[in-house]
Amino acid sequence: MEINDSTARGIKRKAEEPFVSPQAPKRIKALDQDVVNKIAAGEIIVAPVHALKELIENAVDAGSTLLEIVVKDGGLKLLQITDNGHGINKDDLPILCERFTTSKLKAFEDLSSIGTYGFRGEALASISHIAHLAITTKTADSSCAWRAHYADGKLAPAKPGQSADPKPTAGRGGTQITVEDLFYNVLSRQKAFRSPSEEYAKILDLVGRYAVHCKGVAFSCKKHGDSAMGISTPSNASTVDCIRQIHGSAVANELINFEVSDDKWGFKASGWTTNANYHVKKTTILLFINHRSVESSAIKKAIEQTYSAFLPKGSHPFIYLSLDIDPARVDVNVHPTKREVNFLNEDEIIESICAEINARLSQVDTSRTFTTQSLLPGAIVPVSSSSTLQSDRSRSTSAKTPQRPPPSTPVKPWEYQLVRTDPQARKITSMLPPSTNNSSTPAAQAATYITSPKTPTTCGLTTVKHLRAQVRDSMHTSLTEIIASHTYVGLIDPTRRIAAIQGGVKLFLVDYGMLSNEYFYQLGLTDFGNFGAIRFSPPLDIRSLITIGVEREKALNKPTDRDVPWSSVPDLVTHQLISRRAMLAEYFNFNISPKGELLTIPLLMKGYTPSLAKLPRFLMRLGPYVNWINEENCFHTFLSELASFYTPEQLPRKEVVEIQDAQGDDAPMGDADVPAAETNGESSSLEARKEEMARVLEHVLFPAFKAKLVATKGLLRGVNEVANLKGLYRVFERC
Structure with a gap:
């Protein structure tokens, strides 16, 4: 006999409460198709970066050589990608966003030889269920572009009451996909994101990975409304150039190339990795298997173990690895986002790759023994041998970690x-x-330098x-x-x-x-709004300094300057600087008192002070040579004059003792x-x-x-x- 749940827990039932009979087991029902589609979309599109990854791979599959990406609020408000690929046929637009519609597979057996990025036909379908999706596309044989809107995997009207059919529009060859209001109908997913800036950083990381890997494809990525690019790489840039532009010269200057292949295991690997001179606190690995950006903890651990013999404890390398494996040996369909793949003979392939990296690092380490030659009388030639000048790291760790024997002695x-x-x-x-x-x-x-309590501004x-x-x-x-x-x-x-x-x-x-x-101009742009200050004690009278600058300018006696009213220049420039002293102080730490006294000028570099003999002419040129009307031109011309002031002056010859005022830096x-002025002592x-x-x-x-x-x-x-x-x-x- 079944007992009521409340009675089983020892809770008494009041007399007036009716007795509830035991409920029968709930019947199993099929979920609504809309719920099924949203669940599937949530598995494939976890974050804006996953949606962008699918769109980038589709664009590269379409033969694109130019990808332009625009992002707003980390991709949650807007995610737009424009390519110049072969486009989408107008007749295919009605089923474009239906699940499992693809031009890359016909039978399940085709998965064993798939060579493209996307193949399941789920990316656009998933996006259409959780965002507002619009596609503009034009093929080479089409007379115009076609624009279509999608909702829940089907064509949808752009506005209520309009037809859902694709509309002809102006457009260039290729495809533009616009994703707006991502996860607008999945509020729990929207609330899970911390900040738009964090999602944008993930997007830049993804775009940077594909920019390094995809040769012949130009990438650009920026925030909506910004003119500056977060990432911009040309199509003709080499792999090292892309790494330099995205990850910096510190990485690119220490890269070594490696290649390894084995027909027995059916793979070919190539890439760039840093030598023992470069190390950071966290491993950076750009891993591509069959041209798909993936992750592999096994490969990462093996590479870190290889570098442990060459780097200090707690240090890690940078590596870009492109691994081509026979498609019949790879299962790319094991993860909804295709982030992970499984392949046969994983241990053997990883061992071969690490052995090649170890050999290349050993060769670089051997080449660090310096060869010298006596070229000058009395020069001491240090005795060097590979046994005494090898890296301490190799010698100290060789006894701890078993290493594959290095290859034959490198050619001299x-x-x-x-x-x-x-x-x-x-x-x-x-x-x-x-x-x-x-x-x-x-x-x-x-x-003497004094640290300012001012907080750096962005x-x-x-x-x-x-x-x-x-x-x-x-x-x-x-x-x-x-x-x-x-x-x-x-x-x-x-x-x-x-x-x-x-x-x-x-x-x-x-x-x-x-x-x-050029360096001081770039430094001015880099440290804009965060300059130090060279303080004058007591303050200097600006008008007097400008008067000295005018006298030196008149001494040039240029034909074009004969009609200049030199007598009024000191007053005009002084008034110009005093009227803009608030802006000069905020952006450049260039402080002027209301009375026209020069308190501070910008400090660009510690350990170097510009020639103060150039100060009068620098102040005088801030009047006529700085465009005070247009903001961008104002910053450009002011920083140019500041860089000219900081540039070392040309010194006169031995018979000249007065330092000439530098011109034409x-x-x-x-x-x-x-001309240098000759003096006597x-x-x-x-x-x-x-x-x-x-x-x-x-x-x-x-x-x-x-x-x-x-x-x-x-x-x-x-x-x-x-x-x-x-x-x-x-x-x-x-x-």
Whole structure:
């Protein structure tokens, strides 16, 4: 006999309460199709980044070479992707968003040889059930584009009362997919997201992965309404160039290439990984299996174990790995989002890949034994052997971790491929007169720096972001790589601002004035709104300084300046600066009192102070040479003048002791607009300035160029190659 549940728990029933008979088991019913579709959509589209992944893969499958992505509120409000692929036929639009409609599969057996990204026909169907979906597409043989809206997997009218049929519209070849209000009907999923910025970061990470992997495809991704791109890579960029643009030069400069294949296990692997000179706290792995971005904890653990023999404890590498496996050995249908795949002989394939990476790292480690040659009289040739100069990391961990024996001894490189890296080697400055030979030891810091309690601010101005994008767009890749990996040789001619640097096996003469001007301009954009301050005590009278600048400008005696009312310039410029002192103080830490006293000027770099002899002309030029009307032009011209002020001046020759006012800081080598004024005495101050300049160049400016400068195409005219070791060997071989 069945007992009432309340009686079983010992709860008494009141007399007036009716007796409830036991309920029969509930019958099993089929779910409503709309519920089924939403459940399936929730399995495939977990977050905006998953929707974008499906759309990117479909676009690449369509033969696209250009993908433009626009995101709003982390993809929850808007997710738009535009490609230039072959488009979608108008006749296919009615069933485009129905489940399991695809052009890539016909039978289940086709899964064993699938070679495309998408194949199940679930992505667009899933999106249409949880978002407002619109598609504009045009094929090559179509006279116009067609636009269709979808809801719950079917065509839907754009507005109530209109027809649901696709509408003709203007459009370019390819497809544009617009996803709005993602998860609008699944509120529990909407509430699960922390912040739009976090979802946007995930989207940038995904786009960056495919930008590195998809050769010949240009990617761009930005927030809706922003002119600056979060990611932008050209279609002709190499894999290393894409890694440099997305992950930085610190990674790209330390990459080594590897390739391994085995017909027995049916795989081929290739990629780029960092050497033992680079390490971070978290492993970054870009893994693609059969060109699909996936995750594999087994591969990640094996690679980290391989690097444990080369990196310090707690350090991890960066690796990009593209793994091609025979499709018959791979099951790509094991995860709803295709994030994970299973393949045969996983352990053997991973072991082969790690063995190749270990071998490549061992070769790089062996090549770090330095070969030197006695080229100068009295030079000491250090005795080096691979047994004494091998990395301490390899020697200390070889006993702990069993390693696969390294390959055969690498072939000895030709002499013209060797790069002198011995820190004890003599520099070119040692051959110059003693007065300029004091730059090897950094001078004591003369300035006193006080830390400000001001909290750094994030610049969100569209105009500044646009100026930064202009710098990135004008980047010269090869010259940037040379600057980022150069070795400073020495100061050659301070009168023409020429220094020598070594890049690989080449020697270059560079105009450090042009490099400095571009660097300080870029530094101004990077630190916009967060400048330090050089404080004057007591304050300086701006009008008096501008008057001095006017006198120097008049001394140039340019024909175009003969009609300039010089007498009124000091008052006009002073009034101009005082009227805009609030803006100057907020953005540039350029503080002026209401009485016209100069309190502070921007500090761009610690350890380097610009020549204050240039201050009068700098203040004078802030009037006529800065566009105070347009915001973007204002920031550009002001930062250009500030960079010109910070650029090291051209020093006069020995017989000249007065430092000339620098002109044309972005001019080619040797150009100067201001003639040096000859005087009669005190050459010691000039020699001291030359020694200080040599110290600053070696220990402050060129290390800063190496770390941060993005070399633009305009700097090419300030860099001249004067020697190439490989070319010299070819010349002397004929003798």
